[in-house]
Amino acid sequence: MTIAYLNGDYAPLADVRISPMDRGFLFGDGVYEVIPCYDGSMVALQYHLERLHQSLEGIALSQPESDAQLTSILSEVVARNGAGNLGIYLQITRGVVAKREHAFPEHPLPTIFAYAFDISPPSDGSPETASCFRAVTRRDQRWGRCHIKSTALLGNVLHMMEAVEEDAEEVLLFNDQDELTEAAACNVFVVCGDTIVTPELDHQKLPGVTRRQCLELLETHTDWTVEIRPVSRDEVLSASEIWLSSSTKELAPVVSVDGKPVNEGRPGARWSAAQKLFQQHRFSRP
Ligand SMILES: Cc1ncc(COP(=O)(O)O)c(C=O)c1O
Structure with missing residues (x-):
């Protein structure tokens, strides 16, 4: 059973719900990362976080949690999903709005979502x-x-x-x-x-x-x-x-x-x- 993270809570992926008024759903107004993990160790996490900063800057959205907090969320997702060979998906959107309007809301409440999926270890080069x-x-x-x-x-x-x-x-x-x-x-x-x-x-x-x-x-x-x-x-x-x-x-x-x-x-x-x-x-x- 896959365990996901959504805005502070961990739960089985099948039970996780987001609002249809999330700007990620309405406009694709969000950014993401996919971090590979082998035997429970994430690969090049720092490089992924650096690119996340650039992507968030590119859509003018302040990073809602520090790198340390994001790292701890991702590590928890790894641990709760068996710490094996996993792809860790992290998505940050501009969050839920009351009304569908193109312009950014003045005070966004970003949505943070993460989950894990099984991956095969990459080729050994043969x-x-x-x-x-x-x-x-x-x-x-x-x-x-x-x-x-x-x-x-x-x-x-x-x-x-x-x-x-x-x-x-x-x-x-x-x-x-x-x-x-x-x-x-x-x-x-x-x-x-x-x-x-x-x-x-x-x-x-x-x-x-x-x-x-x-x-x-x-x-x-x-x-x-x-x-x-x-x-x-x-x-x-x-x-x-x-x-x-x-x-x-x-x-x-x-x-x-x-x-x-x-x-x-x-x-x-x-x-x-x-x-x-x-x-x-x-x-x-x-
Ligand atoms: C369009 C596109 N280009 C390049 C890449 C490779 O990026 P990375 O090496 O960071 O996974 C991806 C990965 O998803 C992609 O979607």
Whole structure:
């Protein structure tokens, strides 16, 4: 039985209720984090809290609890859900209002919700344990504030369905200049020749915690050339490897794009080495 937290109380998830007048429900007026946890230890919690601050700032909502209080809530959710391999979901919305009005209420009473779901431990970097993704490509049609980890994810959801409709698991998104932005629920790395490339951060991409960890791990533990710069569609389509990054997947290889195999349809050697670094060092970040 999953135990959730809502505004000060812990209860079975099935018993937790929010008002339909919550601005998270009415407008998607909220932000969230998903923090992976293995054997009861959360990964890169500090980085997730840092991004939460940025997201809250992005929607002009003051953080309703201190980092220490949030950490204690999250730790309690981990403990009450068995302290195993869990994704911890934390959502903060602008709270319940008496009347549905677009403008912010003067004195919001934010809603804080957290719950846990089971996750599989990530791959150890061997091809046999890889979760491989087939991807399609699309023009990025989301909004211009993708750097905010907002719960307003309809654009991402509709793009993900474009992948599902083509029997794929992710969608690689390109802006009007035909440059790679990210995927519906992941950041993206490509291997071009001997170089690992990932797009630079701006309002078109979420600043992924896993992207940040990956860049730090490659910098610290390899002598590989890594570039952060625009990535053209041609580079994506001719890449020898493509990786997706997200907190619950860490690095996952893309094995086909629009039905054409990448690296002959198998996880690549660079992916394997990079994912092994996660396996060894995933708890080395604050
Ligand atoms: C749109 C999008 N980009 C990137 C990511 C990866 O972010 P992180 O590595 O922090 O999980 C996510 C994760 O949910 C996402 O939804």
